Amino acid sequence: MIEVKNVSKSFNGQKVLFDINHVFEEGQVNLIIGQSGQGKSVLAKCIVGLYDPEEGEVLFDKRNFTNMDRWQRSAIRQEIGMLFQGAALFDSMTVEQNVMFPLQMFTNMTKAEIQNRADFCLERVNLAGRNKLLPSECSGGMQKRVGIARAIAMNPRYLFCDEPNSGLDPKTSIIIDKLIRDITQEYKITTVVITHDMNSVMEIGDHILFIHQGQKWWEGDRHSIINATNPDIESFVYASSFMKEIRTQLQKKAL
Amino acid sequence: MNFLKQFGQYILMLSVVFSRPDRWRFFWKHTLLEIEQIGINSLPIVALMSTFMGAVIALQTASSMESPLLPDYTVGFITQSSTILEFSPTIISLILAGKVGSNVASEIGTMRVTEQIDALEIMGVNSLNFLVLPKITAAFFFFPVLVIFSMALSMFGGWLALLVSDLTTTEIYIMGIRSFFNPFHITYALTKTLVFGFLIVSIASFYGYYVKGGSLDVGRASTQAVVSGSIAILIANFILTQLMLLS
Numbered sequence: 001m002i003e004v005k006n007v008s009k010s011f012n013g014q015k016v017l018f019d020i021n022h023v024f025e026e027g028q029v030n031l032i033i034g035q036s037g038q039g040k041s042v043l044a045k046c047i048v049g050l051y052d053p054e055e056g057e058v059l060f061d062k063r064n065f066t067n068m069d070r071w072q073r074s075a076i077r078q079e080i081g082m083l084f085q086g087a088a089l090f091d092s093m094t095v096e097q098n099v100m101f102p103l104q105m106f107t108n109m110t111k112a113e114i115q116n117r118a119d120f121c122l123e124r125v126n127l128a129g130r131n132k133l134l135p136s137e138c139s140g141g142m143q144k145r146v147g148i149a150r151a152i153a154m155n156p157r158y159l160f161c162d163e164p165n166s167g168l169d170p171k172t173s174i175i176i177d178k179l180i181r182d183i184t185q186e187y188k189i190t191t192v193v194i195t196h197d198m199n200s201v202m203e204i205g206d207h208i209l210f211i212h213q214g215q216k217w218w219e220g221d222r223h224s225i226i227n228a229t230n231p232d233i234e235s236f237v238y239a240s241s242f243m244k245e246i247r248t249q250l251q252k253k254a255l
Numbered sequence: 256m257n258f259l260k261q262f263g264q265y266i267l268m269l270s271v272v273f274s275r276p277d278r279w280r281f282f283w284k285h286t287l288l289e290i291e292q293i294g295i296n297s298l299p300i301v302a303l304m305s306t307f308m309g310a311v312i313a314l315q316t317a318s319s320m321e322s323p324l325l326p327d328y329t330v331g332f333i334t335q336s337s338t339i340l341e342f343s344p345t346i347i348s349l350i351l352a353g354k355v356g357s358n359v360a361s362e363i364g365t366m367r368v369t370e371q372i373d374a375l376e377i378m379g380v381n382s383l384n385f386l387v388l389p390k391i392t393a394a395f396f397f398f399p400v401l402v403i404f405s406m407a408l409s410m411f412g413g414w415l416a417l418l419v420s421d422l423t424t425t426e427i428y429i430m431g432i433r434s435f436f437n438p439f440h441i442t443y444a445l446t447k448t449l450v451f452g453f454l455i456v457s458i459a460s461f462y463g464y465y466v467k468g469g470s471l472d473v474g475r476a477s478t479q480a481v482v483s484g485s486i487a488i489l490i491a492n493f494i495l496t497q498l499m500l501l502s
Contacts (some may be wrong), residue, residue: 078378086369086375091369101378106277
């Protein structure tokens with residue numbers, strides 16, 4: 001469980017996050033959604049410590065991450081896996097070396113154990129046998145899956161995914177979404193996904209936080225967001241003609 | 256004000272760089288890779304520059320030797336002293352500031368804009384120490400090797416040019432090179448090289464690490480790294496000369 005308490009953040013005197021309070025539940029896929037430029041990524045970066053919030057604190061299972069020094073944070077960070085928007089794979093390393101990297105860096109596992117773990121993680125994301133490819137030789141979807149394999153290599157307690165479906169076709173997006181959901185349920189980890197993709201929201205959104213103008217605007221699940229009456233959420237959810245059509249059909253059925 | 260802010264940030268960066276590596280095995284492995292990238296890959300340009308510059312120094316000196324009062328071995332002596340004192344440590348370092356500086360700044364800058372540095376930080380890796388310390392160590396170990404190599408090749412280039420132009424004999428040239436040789440000048444040259452190597456790599460790493468934006472900004476950071484590194488070398492050269500040769 002991750003608790004965010006009264007978190008605020010400014011850049012060059014301009015406030016981008018206002019007093020955010022939220023709890024990200026364990027064993028669930030927690031989504032942070034909202035339009036571009038509303039503060040979703042800033043909130044996520046405040047949670048993982050890439051930005052220091054001006055006010056407020058972040059607690060990882062009651063451990064106050066905000067007040068920790070670099071070394072204490074390092075220990076918590078070894079429990080965090082993160083999938084970046086562009087996958088952020090180390091381009092000088094092969095797929096396998098990318099997955100092995102955190103294990104070599106932070107564990108005392110033997111070479112054979114590390115190899116087995118890397119093979120297992122790659123198999124888990126359906127990339128068995130692709131060990132020796134370089135990131136530049138992988139498609140966007142494959143890079144994301146390698147990113148997930150690297151993120152889960154250390155058996156994390158917390159998984160962060162920053163726009164996991166950006167730049168992917170709908171079919172690959174669904175594969176990535178399912179993978180995130182399955183891993184969350186299988187390992188009972190706290191997963192936080194930043195997205196503005198409504199397909200993902202409907203597919204995996206166990207618990208949803210809607211951010212608007214840097215503030216917590218709404219929270220709920222994927223069923224309740226469909227019926228949310230807040231005009232800002234409504235305009236976000238039904239922004240596409242496809243979703244509008246679904247709403248019309250649902251309303252017709254209800255009548 | 257901006258300079259002071261950047262200087263403060265640079266000092267803070269160094270304080271994080273010079274901490275104990277998370278894994279020594281990774282550190283030494285990276286240092287060896289950096290020795291190859293920063294040092295061994297620079298050998299061809301250093302060899303080419305040094306041979307031709309040595310040849311030009313010798314020819315220019317020979318062409319200016321009009322007075323019959325000057326002994327013949329002066330050409331060798333001037334080539335030796337200008338090579339050891341200034342050309343090899345300073346000019347070669349300025350060339351390396353261009354080659355190595357832009358390489359380091361763009362490599363680290365690209366890692367920054369593609370979130371690879373964020374990925375390291377999220378894993379709990381001290382990214383500054385992990386990325387920068389092996390580069391500084393490699394420069395510290397290998398720049399003196401490059402400069403000694405450059406000194407030897409410059410004097411060889413001078414000898415070759417004089418021999419081809421039939422301006423002096425091998426014996427007289429070698430006599431000039433050995434005349435008034437002061438071993439302290441080698442200490443002075445290598446001290447300068449160590450300082451210049453540190454400045455080139457640390458300044459380039461600074462500009463690369465703190466780059467914001469995209470590929471255009473990485474290009475700008477790379478240019479800034481070369482310009483600032485070169486200026487830092489010139490200032491350090493002046494200070495070290497004052498301290499080591501005149502005090």
